[in-house]
Amino acid sequence: MTRKQKRLAMIGAIGLVLAVATGLILVALQDQIMFFRSPTEVVQGKVKPGEAFRLGGLVETGSVVKEPNQIVRFVVTDGANTVRVTHQGILPDLFREGQGVVTEGKLEPGGVFNASTVLARHDENYMPREVADSLKQQGHWKDGKGENKGESKGARP
Amino acid sequence: MIVELGHFALILGFAVALFQATVPLWGAIRGDAVLARLGAQAALVHFGLLALAFAALTHAYLVSDFSVLNVFQNSHSLKPLIYKWSGVWGNHEGSMLLWVLILALFGAGVAVFSKRLPDDMLGATLGVQGLIASAFCAFLIFASNPFLRMANPPIEGRDLNPVLQDPGLAIHPPLLYLGYVGFSIVFSFAAAALVLGRVDAAFARMIRPWTLAAWITLTLGIAMGSYWAYYELGWGGYWFWDPVENASLMPWLTGTALLHSAIVLEKREALKTWTILLAVVTFSLSLLGTFLVRSGVLTSVHAFAVDPERGLFILLILIAFIGGSFALFAARASALQGGGLFAPISREGALVFNNLFLSVASLAVFVGTLYPLLLEALTGAKISVGPPFFNLTAVPLMVPLFLAIPFGQKLAWKRGDLLGAGQRLWTCMALGVVGAAISAYAAGGGPVLALAGIGLGIFLVLGALDDLLDRALRGGIGMIGARLRAIPQSITAMALAHAGAGLMVIGISATAFETEKIAAMKPGETMALDGYTLRLEGIGPVTGPNYNAIAAEFSLRDPSGAELARLRPAKRVYIGRQMPTSEVGRYRHGLSEIYLAIGETSDGQHVDLRAYHKPYVLLIWLGPLLMSIGGILSLLDRRLRIGVPARRARLRPEPAE
Numbered sequence: 001m002t003r004k005q006k007r008l009a010m011i012g013a014i015g016l017v018l019a020v021a022t023g024l025i026l027v028a029l030q031d032q033i034m035f036f037r038s039p040t041e042v043v044q045g046k047v048k049p050g051e052a053f054r055l056g057g058l059v060e061t062g063s064v065v066k067e068p069n070q071i072v073r074f075v076v077t078d079g080a081n082t083v084r085v086t087h088q089g090i091l092p093d094l095f096r097e098g099q100g101v102v103t104e105g106k107l108e109p110g111g112v113f114n115a116s117t118v119l120a121r122h123d124e125n126y127m128p129r130e131v132a133d134s135l136k137q138q139g140h141w142k143d144g145k146g147e148n149k150g151e152s153k154g155a156r157p
Numbered sequence: 158m159i160v161e162l163g164h165f166a167l168i169l170g171f172a173v174a175l176f177q178a179t180v181p182l183w184g185a186i187r188g189d190a191v192l193a194r195l196g197a198q199a200a201l202v203h204f205g206l207l208a209l210a211f212a213a214l215t216h217a218y219l220v221s222d223f224s225v226l227n228v229f230q231n232s233h234s235l236k237p238l239i240y241k242w243s244g245v246w247g248n249h250e251g252s253m254l255l256w257v258l259i260l261a262l263f264g265a266g267v268a269v270f271s272k273r274l275p276d277d278m279l280g281a282t283l284g285v286q287g288l289i290a291s292a293f294c295a296f297l298i299f300a301s302n303p304f305l306r307m308a309n310p311p312i313e314g315r316d317l318n319p320v321l322q323d324p325g326l327a328i329h330p331p332l333l334y335l336g337y338v339g340f341s342i343v344f345s346f347a348a349a350a351l352v353l354g355r356v357d358a359a360f361a362r363m364i365r366p367w368t369l370a371a372w373i374t375l376t377l378g379i380a381m382g383s384y385w386a387y388y389e390l391g392w393g394g395y396w397f398w399d400p401v402e403n404a405s406l407m408p409w410l411t412g413t414a415l416l417h418s419a420i421v422l423e424k425r426e427a428l429k430t431w432t433i434l435l436a437v438v439t440f441s442l443s444l445l446g447t448f449l450v451r452s453g454v455l456t457s458v459h460a461f462a463v464d465p466e467r468g469l470f471i472l473l474i475l476i477a478f479i480g481g482s483f484a485l486f487a488a489r490a491s492a493l494q495g496g497g498l499f500a501p502i503s504r505e506g507a508l509v510f511n512n513l514f515l516s517v518a519s520l521a522v523f524v525g526t527l528y529p530l531l532l533e534a535l536t537g538a539k540i541s542v543g544p545p546f547f548n549l550t551a552v553p554l555m556v557p558l559f560l561a562i563p564f565g566q567k568l569a570w571k572r573g574d575l576l577g578a579g580q581r582l583w584t585c586m587a588l589g590v591v592g593a594a595i596s597a598y599a600a601g602g603g604p605v606l607a608l609a610g611i612g613l614g615i616f617l618v619l620g621a622l623d624d625l626l627d628r629a630l631r632g633g634i635g636m637i638g639a640r641l642r643a644i645p646q647s648i649t650a651m652a653l654a655h656a657g658a659g660l661m662v663i664g665i666s667a668t669a670f671e672t673e674k675i676a677a678m679k680p681g682e683t684m685a686l687d688g689y690t691l692r693l694e695g696i697g698p699v700t701g702p703n704y705n706a707i708a709a710e711f712s713l714r715d716p717s718g719a720e721l722a723r724l725r726p727a728k729r730v731y732i733g734r735q736m737p738t739s740e741v742g743r744y745r746h747g748l749s750e751i752y753l754a755i756g757e758t759s760d761g762q763h764v765d766l767r768a769y770h771k772p773y774v775l776l777i778w779l780g781p782l783l784m785s786i787g788g789i790l791s792l793l794d795r796r797l798r799i800g801v802p803a804r805r806a807r808l809r810p811e812p813a814e
Contacts, residue, residue: 009501014513021517024550025524032546033528036539054541070675070756070765089675090756090765093391093728093737130539 034104038134043081047107055083055113056102056131064097076101076113078134087115100131160225163213164304167254170206170261171294173199177264178291182284185277186352193280197268200283203290204265207258211245214254214303218245224310227251227303233316233733235703243327244317249451249467250303252330256447257293259334263342263367264290274363281349282342289341292474300470316703316733325385329378333405336375337443340412342367344440347433348482351489356433361423364436366792368419372412373788379405380781391739391754393673393769395777398547403526404446410519411439414512421508424570427499430490431512437486441479442519448475449526503573507565514558521550559613559662562655563620581627582620589616600670610666617659625652646794654787661780664748667773679763687770689751690714694723696764704729706740709755709764713744721746726753726766748775 036054037047047053055076063075070089074097075082085103095101095118103115177199184192214227218241223229231248232241246252264286271279297303346364350356382405387395396402415435421428452468499505525542532538563585567578593612597603625648629640672687683692692712699706708727714720724742731738742753749772756765 003498006498006501010509013501017513017517021521021550021554024553025521028546028549029524029528029542032549033540033542036541068677070677090754090767093739093757133539 036102036130038078038130038137039076039081039083040078040134040137042083042107042113050106052104052106054102054104054130055085055115056100056134057083058131058135059095059097059099059101061098076103078131078137083113084111085113085115087118089118091118102131159213159216160222160304160306163210163217164302166206166209166213167294167304168298170203170210171291171298173203173206174287174290174294177203177287178284179287180284181280181287185280185284185349188277190276193276196280196283196287197271199287200261200264200268203287204258204261207254207261210304211254211258214251215242215245218242221314223312223314224306225303226305226307229307229311229314231317232314233703234313235732236317236322237702239324239327240317240322243324244321246330247317247321247326250297250301252334253293253297253301253451254303255331256334256338257290257297259331259338260286260290260293260341263339267342267367277353278346278349278355278363281352282345285345285348286342289345289478292477296467296470296474300467314733316731319704319729319731319734319736319738320389322703322731323385323389325381325389329381329385331378332374332381333378336371336373336378336412337405337408337446339367339371339374340408340436340440340443343371343415343436344482347436348485351433351485354489354492356422356429356493358423358426361419361432365419365423368412368416368436369788369792372409372416373785373792375405375409375412376781376785376788379409380778380785384778387774388741388743389738391741392767393671393741393752393754393771395668395774398525398542398544400526401450403522404442404449407519407522407526408439408442408446410515410522411435411442414515414519415439417508417511417515421505425499425505427505428509428512429493433490433493434486435512435516437482441475441482442523444471444475444478448472499570500572502568502575504565504568504570506573507561507568510561511558511565514554518551518554518558521554522547525550556613559617559658562617562658563623566621566624566651566655581623582616585616585619585623588619589613596667596670604669607666607669610669611663614659614661614663614666617662618656619659621652621655621659624648646790650787650791650794652787653790654784657780657783657785657787659780660776660783664773664776664778664780667776668771670772671774672770674766674768676766676768677763678766684766684768686751686768688716689721689770690718691724691751691753691766691768693764693766696758696762699727701729703733704731706730707758708740709758709766711742711753711766713751724751724753726755728755728757745775748773748779750774 034052034054036056039055039057041047042055057076057078060075060077060082063073065073067073071086072088072091073084073086076085077083085105087103087105102119103113104117104119105113105115108114177196181193181196181199184190184195214225216222217225217228218232219238221228221232221234221241223232227248227250231251232244236244240247244251246255264283267274267279267282267286274282343364346360346367350360379402382402383395386397387393415432418428418432418435422432448468448471452471525546529540529542532540563582564575564578567573567581568575589612592615593608596611597608625641625644628644628648629637631640674684674686676684678684678693680693680695683690685691690713692714694710694712696707696709699708706727706729708725711724711726712720713722713724722744724744725740726742727740729738729740730736737757739754744751749770752769752771754767756767758764
């Protein structure tokens with residue numbers, strides 16, 4: 001092969017890998033991402049049937065019910081609307097009534113959100129940013145709650 | 158008083174950094190050796206001052222000086238000594254101080270080993286390092302000062318986040334930072350080489366030890382973080398594709414590519430611009446990681462304070478350095494001469510293949526990490542990009558790379574023989590298939606992809622070590638010892654590092670065969686787990702130095718009924734913050750583990766138990782450990798350090814007036 005042919009072959013191979021990678025990324029961005037929804041958005045019917053998404057809000061005080069087989073039921077609220085959630089498994093350490101929570105799962109036909117995952121946090125004051133934003137939108141943002149300014153958390157585990 | 162001394166040392170360190178950023182750089186550009194050499198002294202003084210500042214903050218933590226805001230917010234007098242000490246960097250301000258200290262450490266390192274460097278190269282490199290140090294010192298002093306006092310000192314502190322109260326905190330952040338920040342010096346070398354227009358084999362030899370050192374610590378830091386998450390967070394995962402984790406993975410991927418492309422530059426004087434670009438990109442990604450972690454722009458399961466002012470400050474630093482270095486690159490890269498030619502099938506070709514896949518994988522991680530930010534900025538839609546995205550993009554991109562490693566090791570420079578290399582690897586491939594088949598038989602089937610992964614891992618380990626075996630056995634059984642000693646250290650280093658990658662692949666694939674069981678248990682009840690039997694012996698309170706805990710005691714019996722161990726997973730509540738954490742109970746057998754975590758016990762009569770049997774899980778971290786051992790061997794290889802002084806171009810000092 002001449003020098004020019006070698007260079008062309010090299011560029012072609014690199015282009016091929018880049019094209020495959022771009023294709024993979026685009027396909028994955030189509031199918032493998034999850035939207036974050038607030039209870040209001042769920043009630044308004046913005047969720048497609050069968051779509052997996054993240055539901056976030058506050059755990060309504062007094063709503064947590066533990067049942068046999070590690071099934072737990074609770075209600076997620078953003079102040080304006082609520083969604084009932086069911087989850088099977090052990091809840092993360094920092095799951096508390098009246099505090100922010102993010103769950104991952106699908107809406108069942110009865111309007112109950114079946115959470116496959118309840119996301120854990122590493123800090124008792126931490127409010128997931130999406131939850132804070134959706135609470136603000138509903139005008140139920142309590143001053144300073146979750147907005148732990150000056151309280152910085154450092155190194156990640 | 159000591160705190161004020163530390164504060165003063167930090168400010169003085171900032172001033173010295175400003176000097177280091179200007180005078181030696183000027184000297185290097187103007188060809189003034191005396192001014193250029195001043196960079197070495199400045200770097201040493203700068204390091205000394207920052208070490209002093211760091212020591213002062215550490216002292217404040219050790220004596221629990223709660224008049225310091227930072228200590229009050231993150232410490233507690235009852236905290237065990239090791240966490241008072243490691244708690245210095247368990248918060249934003251302290252960890253940024255550690256960041257800058259390590260930045261200074263690498264500058265000082267170059268100053269100490271500078272005798273072999275040309276004067277202008279030394280001056281320019283330390284000058285660029287001084288620029289970075291100035292920017293981050295300013296950030297520390299003006300936006301995250303750890304030395305601020307409180308007017309009315311409280312009696313007790315607010316304690317360190319309990320999740321961080323673990324020996325992991327003493328090891329993981331310093332290692333990770335050594336890696337992250339270590340690439341700064343490689344970046345400085347690259348910027349200096351661009352300014353001076355000199356990129357050659359000598360340059361590759363200059364950056365080699367620093368790239369290796371940064372890479373080794375970054376590898377260990379990421380692996381340590383993964384292991385820590387595995388045992389501390391109580392849900393048995395080792396990697397969550399969390400943005401903060403991705404932030405450390407991106408510079409690792411490009412840093413690994415840099416390590417390999419620098420070899421091509423050193424041996425063949427090819428890939429000049431590419432190597433420089435990788436050096437720039439790697440540190441840019443480290444800066445990006447610092448920005449993502451420190452500004453709170455990304456939502457992550459890791460909690461970080463959101464402070465727009467700090468985020469903006471780091472963003473400006475990020476833009477200045479990335480923009481500046483890319484502008485420099487664009488202006489000067491065309492001046493670099495092309496290097497040696499090589500056939501596509503050759504050692505160089507294999508290393509280009511490696512670089513291509515590592516960079517593209519890094520790109521995929523980059524898109525997955527930043528796409529949510531971009532989408533939210535543009536449309537307001539909030540999305541999360543989780544494991545499924547990365548499993549579909551970054552993971553498939555790594556498979557061809559892992560397959561190619563053993564072939565690459567066998568190809569000669571300039572022109573290799575793929576068929577010859579393939580012939581030797583047939584046996585390894587066959588053994589990989591056999592290994593996968595045995596795993597399938599032992600596990601009674603299993604996901605095809607996971608079995609293929611195990612086969613791939615075995616092929617990679619054997620293929621990587623094949624060279625060593627071949628060389629060792631060449632002289633007959635009696636000669637093994639002598640032959641092993643005769644193997645060049647660099648060959649051993651490469652074989653071990655690549656075998657480490659193989660071990661990691663096996664460990665990750667084996668997670669598909671783990672067993673998870675969840676049950677509510679009362680004392681006296683038993684649970685069967687893959688032939689083992691767990692019996693809850695009792696539940697009781699435990700009191701620690703700064704926490705109270707409820708612990709459950711389980712006895713673990715093997716299939717024959719013999720007791721193997723007592724495991725005590727617990728739920729701790731820390732007094733300072735009233736925050737619960739999980740302590741897991743683990744039993745290791747071979748490379749596998751039994752892993753127990755309990756939920757909260759509401760009534761004290763029963764516990765929710767989550768039990769795992771994780772086969773070969775330890776390989777996930779032993780693999781990277783072996784990779785770093787390979788790196789350390791390579792770093793210690795004496796043969797590669799000779800020759801550096803061969804191209805010593807001293808500038809003539811200006812005659813005295």
